[in-house]
Amino acid sequence: MASEEExxxxLMVCxxxxxxxxxxxxxxVDAWAVQHATEDSKPIAVMFxxxxxxxxxxRGFNGRExxxxxxxxxxxxxxxxMPELPERRGAIRVDDVLEAVPGLDLQVMIDVWCNSVWEACEALHSQIGETCAFELGVW
Known part of the structure; x- marks a missing residue:
């Protein structure tokens, strides 16, 4: 059985x-960084x-943006x-994403995963929004 990191x-190859x-x-990259952050993680990786x-x-940005x-x-x-992250950070995991058929379904599942992680971090939403407004001018 493959580890979650494997x-x-x-998924990254895909x-x-x-x-x-x-x-x-x-x-x-972003969903993984937040979902798997530990006390040893770099704050920049988690914040990014x-x-x-x-x-x-x-805000509807694509990955390139x-x-x-x-x-x-x-x-x-x-x-x-380092932000104060919740203990549980989303029910969707990498293996759930990989169960999708490559192509559009894979991209949809990646968004479902991202949303699962983001919603688990609801207490940080306003802080992250303020950071983006201040640092990037994105309201």
Whole structure:
């Protein structure tokens, strides 16, 4: 039986080989970073994951646009604080996403996963929205 991390790598291969202009792979990276964050995770990875989920689900950004926002946030370098995450961060897991048929169904399941993780972090929604407004000018 494959570990969840091995399943993530399988999913990443699928999303990287899509060659889609919207770069759905970014949403996989963001959902994973938030859902699997630990006390050892880098705060920037978790914050960028939350920001990516916010931009995608609340503001309609595609993965390429989220990637550009991440680059903008990374220049100049700043120190990010680790947000207080809930213990449970979504019921949908990587194996659920991989059960989808490659193609449109896979992209739909990635969005379902992202939404599951984002909704689990509801207490952070206003903080992340304010961060995006302040740092990116995205209201």
């Amino acid at each position: 399943l993530l790598h399988e 999303t990287l080989t899509l060659g889609d202009a919207t770069f759905v792979h970014q949403h996989v 994951g939350l920001i990516g989920l916010y931009l995608h689900l609340e 989220v990637q550009r926002a991440h680059m903008q946030l990374g220049t100049p370098r700043r120190t990010w604080s």
